[in-house]
Amino acid sequence: MEKLLPRFLEYVAIDTQSDPYSKTTPTTEKQRDLAKKLVMELHQIGMQEVSIDENAYIMATLPSNMDKKVPTIGFISHMDTSPDFSGKNVSPQIVKNYDGKDIVLNKQKNIVLSPDYFEDLLQYQGQTLITTNGNTLLGADDKAGIAEIITAMEYLIQHPEIKHGKIRIAFTPDEEVGRGAHKFDVKKFGAEWAYTMDGSQVGELEYENFNAASAKITVLGKSVHPGYAKDKMVNAIGIANEFLGLLPPNEVPEKTSDREGFFHVHLFKGEIEKATVELIVRDHDALHFEARKQLLEDIKEKLNKKYGDCVNLQIDDQYKNMREKVEPVFHIVEIAKEAMESLDIEPIIKPIRGGTDGSQLSFMGLPCPNIFAGGHNFHGKYEYIPLESMEKAVKVIVKICELTAIQIK
Known part of the structure; x- marks a missing residue:
């Protein structure tokens, strides 16, 4: 877990804002800056079949370490940040042992992250918070998801005693402008189902969207x-x-x-x-x-x-609402729910008031519920994420891989 925070901070430092008015894929070339870094890192940690296509979709494989057939599952996050707020020159602040009081994001502009307005902050007293400096968004949506997936894969590689089937991961461009799955090659990905790591607070597990x-x-x-x-x-x-x-x-x-x-x-x-x-x-x-x-x-x-x-x-x-595609294979939600409960995380199953790559992917033949990445107040200067929430997301990914292997007779 020691690499999780520095990994995340490196990712958010790269401007990957997408552009709804662009006709290209990715909609901004700067998304490739992060994509290139991720490809190198996946090779470095020992992932196999690492690929990036002409549209900047990244895929990689963690091979099965079992001698029986286990379903191939996947984990997906997106590289771009919202066009609604600047993602240039992101300079995060680290607040250790949060005391439950106001956090001054920008003294000069009098920008304050306050629990009087954002009550969720009070859940995280004593934890380490990563915030903005009041000038940009943070980018936890969804660079937290990327950091969590890579950290989980690295953990599984370093702990071969944890049995798992074949795991596929993917990082997509342009999710924030509704095109994250448009050119996703479901056949190439080759998973029976997947999870997007793109939700908010700890425990979120979503299979219904707008x-x-x-x-x-x-x-x-x-x-x-x-x-x-x-x-x-x-x-x-x-x-x-x-x-x-x-x-x-x-x-x-x-x-x-x-x-x-x-x-x-x-x-x-x-x-x-x-x-x-x-x-x-x-x-x-x-x-x-x-x-x-x-x-x-x-x-x-x-x-x-x-x-x-x-x-x-x-x-x-x-x-469309992915519920109609996920309900027929509801065991994939139950596995994620069991993973959370086994880690003493209370599942919060609710509809997404928004969209996700998982919606389009589900209708493309890849059922894809959404799991928390840990952040709050996405798409603006008040965005923040607790480090402990990111660590829990990593553990959930690992546990899902383990449970999927265990439950196959």
Whole structure:
């Protein structure tokens, strides 16, 4: 475990922010900087069949050390960080023996990580926390997962007395922009099932996620001198606002939880002659999800009838709820649950209020529940991760490998 922290700190120092507007894979070339380092490290610790393809997908193998057939399983994490917040010049702070009080991230900017606002901090009194310096995100999503997987593989290599089957690992680009599994070669990976190490707090075990779509609303208006605009001007900004005003006001991220879906506007820009709105649509229930998309279509039709075909709507499905693919092979969830319980970790089984590579991979033929990596407050300056949570994640990976071998008769 002594290499876990320095490993993680080396990874977060490399800027791997992805770009939703790029058409390439990876969406940013800087993701290859980390990819190259990981390939070298996998060779160094003794992994076999280490490969990286033209799209920067990394795969490697830990061969079975058993003389009987055991299912090949996998562990997956992503290399990129969110485009929502800077990942350049990440400079983590190490807070040892956390005392439960405010942590000053940036004194100059008066940025404070406080348990008064982030109550989860109080769970980690006495532990070692890794935080940001208030200027960037940290990158625990998902470089913690990468560090945990590599550390677990190294541990298994150094402890051959722990019996396990063939283990495959993979690191992907562009998960944060919804493309992490787009070019993942499931056949080449060759696992019967896998786990993404991409969850948050200790104990999280997830096999249900949102159904997801993106939507783009474009309104075309007509600009006329405001003094003579009656019955002539068509103000695209006003119509776009009217469109948003017809959405349910309480069905937004900041007012929903658990299995409640939402509409989330993340971009609005416009002038009188053209306004553009980008939003995402999320719901765990497939029927409710379709109803949300239909509501957008209905609003478009209503406004076009009122103002005359000036509203265009484009909806693109992004991913589906992986529950329908995981439930038929539910033993893979039970193995992870047993692994946690054997380590005195209480499993927290709940739906993901987001997406994961595991969703797409499950529909590509690789059932893939999600397991905690240990971090909190992802995608922003208040992100932090306890070192002890990362250590527990490593132990869970090792135990899953062990249990999978033991349970095969």
